[in-house]
Amino acid sequence: MVHGVGEFWGKVQADMLDTCWKHLTPFLWLSILLLSKDVECPVCGLREAILPPDYDQKGDVIIGGILLLYSSGNSFLPTFTFRPKPSRSTTLVKPNLRHILAFIFAIDEINRRADILPNITLGCTVYDSCARQWHAVQHTLRLISGPGKIVPNYNCYKESKLAGIVGHKMPSTSIAIASVAGLYRYPQLTYGIQSSVPSDKNKFPSLHHTFPSSNSQYRAVIELLKHFGWTWVGIVSSNDESSQWSNLELQEALSQNGICVEFKYIVKDRRDKYENSRMLQLWEVLASSISKVIILNNNLIFPEFLDKIYVEGKISKVLILPFNFPYGVIPLLLLTLNGSLIFHLHKVAIPGLKDFLLSANPKKYPKLRMLVNLWKYEIASQEIVSKTTKNLGALEQFYFDMENFRETFQVYSTVYSLAHALHEKNSHKTNKSEAKSGLSWRPWKLNYYLKNIHFQTLGGEEVFFNEDRKSVKFDILNFVMWPNRTKQTTKVGYYLQNGDRYGVYINNSAILWDPYFTQTPTSVCSESCRPGYHKVPMEVIHRCCYTCAPCIEGEVTNDTDMERCLRCPEDSWSNAGKDNCVPRPTEFLSFDEVLGVCLLIIALLVFFLNWVVVGVFFRHKNTAVVKANNQNVSFILLLSLSLSFLCSLLFIGRPTKMSCLLRQVIFGVIFTISVSSVLAKTVTVILAFSAIKPNWTFKRWIKRHFSISLLILCSSGQFVICVFWLIFSPPFPEQNTQTEVGKIISQCNEGSVTAFYAVIGYMGCLAVLSFFIAFLARKLPDTFNEAQYITFSMLVFCSVWISFIPAYLSTKGKYMVAVEVFSILASSAGLLGCIFIPKCYIILLRPELNTRSKLVTKRKLKRTAT
Known part of the structure; x- marks a missing residue:
């Protein structure tokens, strides 16, 4: 009976923290977390009073990590007529395994180098946020307090010191981490998409980004829309605070470039009895919309929601996916995303990482709990007898794309950034013994060095935290799901920003659209006005809806969708089609007539x-x-x-x-x-x-x-x-x-x-x-x-x-x-x-x-x- 009450109270706490986190101050968060004794992670299923780190490695200086490692989904590759009901026995934990392994790889690589932090050993403590803000706050307090019970304002590290925190991928979770870490000025390095909310240095002075600014991301999306002439789009987003801020910025940017939003649907991150009705409502919105392009502006919290939409019926839309959408984690969703366009970071090389990933196994990393779980479910399901002698090379590349070092590079570079900042800080110390022992430890001083950090990785990539970076490059990928359930992600173009010059470069012939579309889809409220006509706004709230009116005599339009006709020069006149100015015939009483x-x-x-x-x-x-x-x-x-x-x-x-x-x-x-x-x-x-x-x-x-x-x-x-x-x-x-x-x-x-x-x-x-x-x-x-x-x-x-x-x-x-x-x-x-x-x-x-x-x-x- 007592156990049942405790379980009930744990669920109430989880729901309360999940929905109200953005209205709570860090001190109120702290009070709730200190009262929490038994809370279950909604993703990984662990239920402990104090969740242990997902990976822990000793060292003189500790780099903390709060990563997005787990997300739930269905392990079956479904057909069009059969979709098994998810259950605990069939649910597979699909990890972002490359991220934590890249984290470990960077730590080991730095420790082997003599030019960075000589005589100092780096260690790490990595937690999984489980895609929950309250988990991220709890883990942040654990990293600051040290191992054991959370004790605010006390540092329980005995032999090592915390240098900073790497995380998070989601803006909403990054804000939660920054709200606690910022109180103590611990450096925080995010490796995911940047939002304007955590970019405020007055509120978050110790938060640094490796990802390009949100303005660059919006501009890339807008340039893509303008390339195809799409002016009528829909937006589906999550209900967290950063997504809402991002929605406002995105809508403003779209409006300034003449692109209208037909609808904006907010998916609530809730799993309750109303989930099916909200799923049906979203399906009806998508099915009734005339826009063929949907922008998924979310924070990784509802891929399963779109997964369930497919059950109601196939909706043929072109989805534009943000930089952090997990397009590879849900098999059924892959069918929904067929023909979509994905923005992703430019693909880079990390020398040695691929071999390191392929050689990883539980015997080599027995403390890496998620790797052990992976062997338990995946290797066993593939009937491999010797679980410890195999490595990741034996697993399906569908889940662990070893050639894709885009987001993985962000994790890798953040670890290196903290190491370089520590190196610069120690280089300015006069007492070398102090530098070695770490006496008079002041981690907030690293913020100064991080702000001006600029180095080159072993692969030749430049890393810096300049908010006004002049050069940005994104790859544009086309996602295709073939009938035999195999996926293909092809690079079809890229977005390049160099100073004030920017634009998208796309090979249209390389794009494979959804089979529903027989040609490049169009997404406009009104058909384009051909040359000779101009747009006349309709009495509606969207300026993208209009009628086409012919130009009057003496005026022309020489392009499609022109808002006003252009007056011909004095010596010219409009032709019959009103699409070009031709020289006027000169008339006088001539001897030739x-x-x-x-x-x-x-x-x-x-x-x-x-x-x-x-x-x-x-x-x-x-x-x-x-x-x-x-x-x-x-x-x-x-x-x-x-x-x-x-x-x-x-x-x-x-x-x-x-x-x-x-x-x-x-x-x-x-x-x-x-x-x-x-x-x-x-x-x-x-x-x-x-x-x-x-x-x-x-x-x-x-x-x-x-x-x-x-x-x-x-x-x-x-x-x-x-x-x-x-x-x-x-x-x-x-x-x-x-x-x-x-x-x-x-x-x-x-x-x-x-x-x-x-x-x-x-x-x-x-x-x-x-x-x-x-x-x-x-x-x-x-x-x-x-x-x-x-x-x-x-x-x-x-x-x-x-x-x-x-x-x-x-x-x-x-x-x-x-x-x-x-x-x-x-x-x-x-x-x-x-x-x-x-x-x-x-x-x-x-x-x-x-x-x-x-x-x-x-x-x-x-x-x-x-």
Whole structure:
């Protein structure tokens, strides 16, 4: 009965210490541990009042070790349909045997060397933490107090001294050790993954790390995710404090790099009646998630949990395993991990360690209790008769990978680090006898030497405890479980950090994914936006979920998953797919296109017609028709019309600086001369009839000078406007990218719009005045009265240019220029046709009417009638 109560109380203590350790101070821990009398290790099954060391070796100076040696699991390699229920008889203790043997190997190697700690023998005392924080605290107190019962603040070592503690692999257990060892400033060297929690030197001043910082580890994971384009992941972690801190840091790092976490599931380190329901809950979370990548951010406390998940059904996910995940300890879990990617320390060489491991047996190390247990279960199960004559070479490499010295090197190097620190400390002592005897022992002084330690192992590897180490290298392994239950771990890449440069280098073709995946898996919340589209965030909490929207005209995306479209340069435009900027086509009224050719032909035809009229008038210059209509002004008008037809050609072709300066000015001056000539002819007709009156004073003066003077006067006003235009705001060529989408319009900027419309307006005023005067004189009696023809020609001229203004303002690009060219040709042709074609008709087809007698006769008849 008493025994039953004691057993019950022991289990209560174990559960209480297991769940509440992180809320207890070291002094409260100490009180509970001193009351503990009979507690069972939940892994190795030992039940003693005082757990003995797993290995003990005498020496002048003791290096303590609290290692992770045991983890429970099933000894059977299962099939897909059969999974035996675990029991004490079928449970195999699978040790991290290499770690404790590497620890012993380092001690023996240092003792044999003459250059490190001469005349001083190193010893060791190694405990197993059983993956429990409260066990680690208990063993730490035993190491500090010495052999026997725990006596706080007393050192019971008689012949040797404790130099420091090596351990632990798990951050949570490292914190528990540091909380006690730090009170006495005993150096503590961890050999496992580093968390930001124990990196605080204010809280843990005597804690040192051989493992790269957590920032390097997170960066390595992020670079791997970015390499494959995985932006939608899940995280499964344990519920210890360091894992939670690690989760926060990992999530922040993922978020800063544009990677979203779909879910975060925390596995509780408890074995109770709710275990099956939590297992089912985790399976449902994994099965319902759309992310194909799961990051296992844990501290080695729930591999069996994932083992049981497999019973519910195969879940095809890519697992990214942390540096300390025990992927080789659970056979069933190996099927779950098929195709996963594992981060591990860079593989190094430890000369002589492999032969040392293969030669180990209970006869050689009878005090190594775990080696004795291993022989008891493994060698016996393999029906080997002589248990003590065999060695580890007879065991299956599945459990004891003798070629893998990654974590093993961390244990090896921590022992060497303490030895080098002791050597440096003793080298600074003046009294050699004190150095040999270890008098005035001050182990906390080793922290100073450890902080600056830097040495090279026999294998050529550098070891130092610089938190800001500049060079980090991790191997990336691909774990494969073949159908015949054999495993293969292949290096498929590595992560390299050198200073501020870092990245992953992966051979994609070397990776064997889970058979469920027919190609490299993708893990995104939304499908990638192809070039030409950009991401539009959805109204959800994750920015990794989005829709794809096409870019607008003039903007492109030339890569996948771009968050915004890029504006094309001014001289470029987006192509049809919106994925590239192409040069904009330049548009202007060219001689190579149909519209330009048509206008050129029309201009040349009317120019040729104009010179035909000039030739007719010149040949018949002495006839009555030519003389009766102000011969000099007629030739000036014909010459200006000829130039106006040619000036239209300045508007066709690529605009240049010279063409832009000349075309509007020449057009304005020439057209003003034409209109002024028409005005002069009109006024001359009216004054001619006035001159018939007797004794009119200005008769002779008007006949000789008036028409030319009027022409010069009217043209001078336009000339002055054009001079001011060219001086103060001249036209210039420009590339217009705003008027038409996707085109560059090569055009002439008129400089001053006011000056341009002033030129047009001035011509318009002269034309209206000519029309008004000609309209009044249209019925004057004369055989060759031009007033009627001038009236009609000015009506055509004004109609063309009144229509020009809205047409010019409503068109763009080359069509705007074409409108102006057409207006020039139409108005000039109207003047030519309406004024001179009727006269050519009389000269060429009715020569009988082109006589002075006919002119005089008709004048007399009209005077008689009036």
